[in-house]
Every structure is written in structure tokens, then in C-alpha cells.
Amino acid sequence: MIKNKLIVVTGGAGFIGSHIAWELSKENDVVVIDNLYTGNKENAPPGAKFIRADIRDYKAIAEVVSAADYVFHEAAIVSVVESIEKPLFTDEVNVIGTLNILRALMEGHGKLIFASSAAVYGDNPNLPLKESEKPKPLSPYGVTKVSSEHYLRVFHELYGVPTVSLRYFNVFGPRQGANQYAGVISIFINRALKGEPLVIFGDGKQTRDFIYVKDVVKANLLAAESRKANGRVFNVARGERTTILELAMKIIEITGTGASIIFDKPRPGDIRHSQADISEIRKLGFEPEWSIEDGLKKTVEWYKRRAEVTS
Numbered sequence: 547m548i549k550n551k552l553i554v555v556t557g558g559a560g561f562i563g564s565h566i567a568w569e570l571s572k573e574n575d576v577v578v579i580d581n582l583y584t585g586n587k588e589n590a591p592p593g594a595k596f597i598r599a600d601i602r603d604y605k606a607i608a609e610v611v612s613a614a615d616y617v618f619h620e621a622a623i624v625s626v627v628e629s630i631e632k633p634l635f636t637d638e639v640n641v642i643g644t645l646n647i648l649r650a651l652m653e654g655h656g657k658l659i660f661a662s663s664a665a666v667y668g669d670n671p672n673l674p675l676k677e678s679e680k681p682k683p684l685s686p687y688g689v690t691k692v693s694s695e696h697y698l699r700v701f702h703e704l705y706g707v708p709t710v711s712l713r714y715f716n717v718f719g720p721r722q723g724a725n726q727y728a729g730v731i732s733i734f735i736n737r738a739l740k741g742e743p744l745v746i747f748g749d750g751k752q753t754r755d756f757i758y759v760k761d762v763v764k765a766n767l768l769a770a771e772s773r774k775a776n777g778r779v780f781n782v783a784r785g786e787r788t789t790i791l792e793l794a795m796k797i798i799e800i801t802g803t804g805a806s807i808i809f810d811k812p813r814p815g816d817i818r819h820s821q822a823d824i825s826e827i828r829k830l831g832f833e834p835e836w837s838i839e840d841g842l843k844k845t846v847e848w849y850k851r852r853a854e855v856t857s
């Protein structure tokens with residue numbers, strides 16, 4: 547158990563980072579670093595110290611990062627579409643930003659737990675995907691995650707910085723953004739709650755491996771605590787496939803709004819199927835606890851409450 551430590555969460559005003567920060571702030575000192583590019587300060591836990599800083603700015607973050615016991619690095623340009631439009635900017639935030647944290651940790655003693663992505667695999671048909679598959683990203687976003695993973699491993703091997711990379715699959719839960727680039731679940735829930743049709747691109751038989759955010763937090767804590775995880779990469783998912791059509795129908799049932807489903811042209815570049823092999827992270831003691839259904843119920847409750855507050 548991580549207790550009485552100094553924890554830094556980059557991107558802690560965003561979706562996943564805020565859940566990590568809330569969980570750890572119960573028993574530790576938590577510092578959130580975020581420039582509020584997509585995040586919202588109110589997402590961070592009230593007890594945490596908030597530093598509004600850009601991870602590209604080494605001087606602004608070095609002191610606190612080098613004092614930390616653990617750094618959970620979630621800050622990034624997270625939109626694949628944005629990365630295609632702005633590859634250089636994405637590389638600066640996602641790769642130089644990560645390098646800045648690694649540099650600062652060389653001066654300190656803390657461990658880095660890095661939010662990588664299933665995007666490193668690209669459209670690989672060898673499902674379920676093992677970490678040993680050769681990365682072949684299809685976007686600048688995916689390239690930045692592969693590069694960062696390599697930097698983590700190299701800093702571990704060359705300079706002894708304890709690091710671990712977690713390849714998240716499709717994460718969902720409260721506080722996830724619902725703009726056009728956000729995850730399909732937050733988009734579907736928001737449309738269903740407004741009684742608008744859910745738009746499926748293609749036939750709806752494409753699959754994704756969804757995981758509720760609280761299970762992702764648990765994976766982060768296990769990876770942080772395990773010394774044998776150092777220098778390595780792990781998939782973080784439920785290890786199951788759900789079709790987008792099943793998902794849409796489940797959301798319509800849970801929201802109870804009778805929203806309809808419409809089918810549109812498949813989007814170029816979308817991968818057909820995705821599923822992780824999670825046997826490696828299971829060896830660290832990980833077991834997903836949240837079914838998709840229970841996670842969806844919690845997420846719908848949260849979006850409903852938020853709609854009441856803002857209406």
C-alpha cells in the first residue's frame with residue numbers, strides 16, 4: 547500500500563489522472579501538474595496541491611518531480627485526430643514532456659508510471675495482443691507513445707530510474723471528456739441522455755476492449771508497488787471484446803431514454819477489432835473488478851448528475 551508518500555500526478559486535472567489523484571490523496575501528499583489544456587481544475591482532489599504548469603517547461607516541473615516518490619504521468623495530447631493535424635506539437639508534449647520528467651527523476655529517487663496506449667499496436671490481427679507484439683502505430687499519437695516507452699526503458703537501463711509503462715486500452719468512466727474526439731462511451735451516453743440518436747460508423751460489429759477507470763487506477767497502484775515491473779510494459783484492459791452495437795444497446799437500456807441508433811459510413815483508419823492479453827499484468831496481482839455493465843451504470847449516474855448541476 548502506498549502511504550505517506552509524495553505523489554506527483556501529471557494530467558491530474560484530466561479524466562484518468564484525476565481518478566489516480568483522488569485515490570492516492572486519501573493517504574499521501576499529492577501534487578497535480580496540469581496546464582488545463584483539456585483538463586479542469588475542479589477534477590483534481592481538494593486536498594491536492596495544484597501546479598498549473600506545462601510539462602514542456604523543465605524548470606517549472608523539475609523541482610517537484612525530483613522530490614517525488616512516485617510520478618503518475620498522464621498528461622498528454624490524447625486526441626489521435628489532433629496528433630495527425632499537429633504532429634510536431636504532439637511530439638513536444640508527449641515525448642519532450644516525458645523526457646523532462648525522466649530528466650528530473652535522474653536528480654531524484656522516484657518511480658515513473660507512464661500512461662501508454664493500445665495505439666502502439668496499430669491494426670494488428672494477432673488478438674488477443676501480447677506486449678511482445680511488434681509496435682506499428684498508425685498515428686503520430688501512437689508514435690509518441692512508442693518513443694516514450696523506449697525512453698522509459700532506456701532511462702531504467704542506463705541510469706537506473708525505476709519506470710513502468712502501462713498500455714491502456716479503451717478507458718471509460720466519470721469525468722471523461724465528451725467532445726468529438728473523446729471516447730465512444732462518453733459520446734454515446736451524452737447523446738442518449740439528450741435523446742439524440744447514437745451514431746455508429748460501419749456495421750457496429752467492430753470491437754473494443756473497454757475498462758472502467760477504477761480498474762485502471764488499480765493497475766497503476768500495482769505497477770507502482772511492484773519492483774519486478776520496473777523497466778517493463780504491461781497491457782491494461784479487461785481482456786474481452788465488446789461490439790460497438792452491444793455497447794450502444796446497453797447504454798440505451800441503462801439511460802432508459804429510448805434513443806435510436808443510426809449507422810454511418812465506416813471511418814477511414816478505424817481499426818476493426820481490439821483485445822488485450824492481460825496475463826502479464828495478472829502476474830502483478832491485477833484482476834479487473836468492474837464489469838462493463840456496472841461501470842456504465844456508474845458513468846451514466848455521473849453524467850446525469852452533472853447535467854442536473856449545469857442545467
Ligand SMILES: NC(=O)c1ccc[n+]([C@@H]2O[C@H](COP(=O)([O-])OP(=O)(O)OC[C@H]3O[C@@H](n4cnc5c(N)ncnc54)[C@H](O)[C@@H]3O)[C@@H](O)[C@H]2O)c1
Nearest residue numbers: 557559560561562581582583584585600601621622661717
Ligand atoms: N482515455 C483513454 O481511453 C486512454 C487510452 C489510452 C491511453 N490514454 C492515455 O492516458 C492519459 C490520460 O488520458 P485522459 O483520457 O485522462 O485524457 P485527458 O485529456 O482527460 O487528460 C490529459 C490531461 O493532460 C493535461 N495536459 C495536456 N497537455 C499538457 C501539458 N503540455 N502540460 C501539462 N498538462 C497537460 C490536460 O490538461 C489534461 O488534464 C494520456 O496520456 C492518454 O494518452 C488514455
